[in-house]
Amino acid sequence: MKFEWSLKEFSKVLAILSILSPFVNADESNPAIASADSAVVKLTSKDFESFMKENPLVLTEFFAPWCGHCKNLGPEYQEAADKLVERNIKLAQVDCTEEKDLCQSHGIRGYPSLKIFKGIDSEPEDYVGDRKSAAIVSYMIKQSLPAVLDVNSNDDFTEFIENSDDPVVVQVLPTKIKDKSINETFYNIAESLRNKFTFISTSNDEIIKNYKVESSKPKYLLFRPNEELSHYSELPKDAKLDEDTLKEFIQTESKPLFGEITGNTFQSYVEAKVPLAYYFYSDPKEKEEISNLITNLAKEYRGKINFVALDASKYGAHANNLNMKEEFPLFVIHDIEKNLKYGIDQEKNFESKSIEPFLKKFISGKIEPIVKSEPIPTKEEASQQAVVKLVGKTHEDYVNDKKKITLVKYYAPWCGHCKKLAPVFEELAQLIKDDDANKDKYVIADIDATLNDVPVEISGYPTLIMYSDSEPVVYKGARDLESLAKFIGYEIVPKSETESKKDSPRDEL
Numbered sequence: 001m002k003f004e005w006s007l008k009e010f011s012k013v014l015a016i017l018s019i020l021s022p023f024v025n026a027d028e029s030n031p032a033i034a035s036a037d038s039a040v041v042k043l044t045s046k047d048f049e050s051f052m053k054e055n056p057l058v059l060t061e062f063f064a065p066w067c068g069h070c071k072n073l074g075p076e077y078q079e080a081a082d083k084l085v086e087r088n089i090k091l092a093q094v095d096c097t098e099e100k101d102l103c104q105s106h107g108i109r110g111y112p113s114l115k116i117f118k119g120i121d122s123e124p125e126d127y128v129g130d131r132k133s134a135a136i137v138s139y140m141i142k143q144s145l146p147a148v149l150d151v152n153s154n155d156d157f158t159e160f161i162e163n164s165d166d167p168v169v170v171q172v173l174p175t176k177i178k179d180k181s182i183n184e185t186f187y188n189i190a191e192s193l194r195n196k197f198t199f200i201s202t203s204n205d206e207i208i209k210n211y212k213v214e215s216s217k218p219k220y221l222l223f224r225p226n227e228e229l230s231h232y233s234e235l236p237k238d239a240k241l242d243e244d245t246l247k248e249f250i251q252t253e254s255k256p257l258f259g260e261i262t263g264n265t266f267q268s269y270v271e272a273k274v275p276l277a278y279y280f281y282s283d284p285k286e287k288e289e290i291s292n293l294i295t296n297l298a299k300e301y302r303g304k305i306n307f308v309a310l311d312a313s314k315y316g317a318h319a320n321n322l323n324m325k326e327e328f329p330l331f332v333i334h335d336i337e338k339n340l341k342y343g344i345d346q347e348k349n350f351e352s353k354s355i356e357p358f359l360k361k362f363i364s365g366k367i368e369p370i371v372k373s374e375p376i377p378t379k380e381e382a383s384q385q386a387v388v389k390l391v392g393k394t395h396e397d398y399v400n401d402k403k404k405i406t407l408v409k410y411y412a413p414w415c416g417h418c419k420k421l422a423p424v425f426e427e428l429a430q431l432i433k434d435d436d437a438n439k440d441k442y443v444i445a446d447i448d449a450t451l452n453d454v455p456v457e458i459s460g461y462p463t464l465i466m467y468s469d470s471e472p473v474v475y476k477g478a479r480d481l482e483s484l485a486k487f488i489g490y491e492i493v494p495k496s497e498t499e500s501k502k503d504s505p506r507d508e509l
């Protein structure tokens, strides 16, 4: 089966990483509602539509006066509105405690919700930037500019790149090219990623010459902020020219060689899908000392592994998610697609010179992942149970056994629904165990997903999955004996035909 980065783990990590996010030092003494003399426009159902018709670009905050995050945002929002007035970019507010219908019609579920309106006819987009005045201003200015800048001189080209705070993605499109579909794709990508990148398109002869662009094929380049102009990335010549390839190129190449991971940057690393190598440091000096070494390795492994530093004094607990001990510094690689973790042995003192050989072995598949696992049950323990107890180290062997039908219950010890299901599950397992004709066809198993790594996406407990010779199937039905048996194709033989067999112990209701 395809491994998934577990949702549960993902949100857990995000929660850890956001502990020190800028939103925590909340100043909730500010009013959420803008003052009467500010540039923020208060909208109601009466004037909402006409206002959107008249104004080409509006950021709207749907809020409630009592909401803490709205109060934090209050002064920042007001300041941004004042700064954006002269550019004809409007900031508006809708009080959802008074405008229930209006808020409902925009699908507002939480406060504040910030949405960008470009006229009344197009779907509003979510604002996903920081909630600080400077961030709002630059985000909205970007929204007001075309998604792609058409550049016609080499001087402008260099100037844009040198002054951009974001990575710059460049399309060099020779005029002779007939098939312009890739150009359309480029513009579409730019539209969707404009908040995080600057996009440039050019057909300028000097640039074509400088970057050795063939007349028959466009070229795609990426420049990272604060790096030398000569140090850019180029989409490989033989790469396919389609949306996925271009997007992947942009996501991968835009990352700094050795960036810092925080609540804000975490998601983009996860989305990049490439294995993520962490260096946890507890003292900034440790990071400085290793920076050259890792930056050089990162150049070599660009596109194969991303490298980040993590401040263990803030987010050290994240080590646990990566199956490492909270002993720093440490170096660990998380293969995000397979959700496997590979760390440098913590039994020995950490030495930076072990990183390079470790990476080589990782790339050639010569290191074993660190799997979180309870001990494998002994034969004796196993023989006493009808439900087979799986652990991190044995899970794969069972679910990949295509000769059997294996039903696995993923549970957490604290979960009430799991406790309720337990006797039913036990009964099913016992029935099968006692059924000589079928006992070798089925495995009824469970695993404590809090104590073991399970490479399965689990969005709630209990999760039941059936593995067989076809794709795994997640069980969605009622949690009673008959339904479960039916799900795995097991026929419960009526009691009268099984007189020779013992009744399974069960209190009659």
Ligand SMILES: *[C@@H]1O[C@H](CO)[C@@H](O)[C@H](O)[C@H]1NC(C)=O
Binding pocket: 173, 180, 183, 184, 187
């Ligand atoms: C590329 O596509 C955009 C958006 O459709 C269009 O405005 C532009 O003229 C195209 N450029 C070329 C060189 O075809």
